[in-house]
Amino acid sequence: MFEHQQNIWLESLQKQGYRITNPLKIIVEIMASSDVILNPTQVFLLAKEKNSNIGLVTIYRSMEKLEQAGLIGRVHMPDGCQSFFHASNGHQHLIICEQCGKAEYFEGDDLNPLFNRTGEQFGYQITDHWLQLFGFCQKCKEINLNRK
């Protein structure tokens, strides 16, 4: 099922004029199938598990390419913005587990009245917003309960 996703990414990269190198292919494989957010160091370790000896610099460069191509997006965490997740499908927001990095997209803008009210209050014309939720996923909630 992930293979389908990978092929879509590779096609998109090709269409945008990127040369599909072996390292790029492996990084696409990792990022397109990940349900957790990943930083370049984590991708480096996962690539190693796949018996690939891609260097960290190549990983950084390839992830930049994927970001430029609109396939992955930078995720903002309280301790920095080093992690990436597959890009959203239109206007969506992320909910992220701060413990294991599991992430999901959700839709819905029940907060629009708040945004508009805030814009009016300060005399701004609101053109866009960015929203991300943090917490503990179902699994981590259970792990944390059992620890107590």
Ligand SMILES: [Zn+2]
């Ligand atoms: Zn979790």
Ligand SMILES: [Zn+2]
């Ligand atoms: Zn929104």
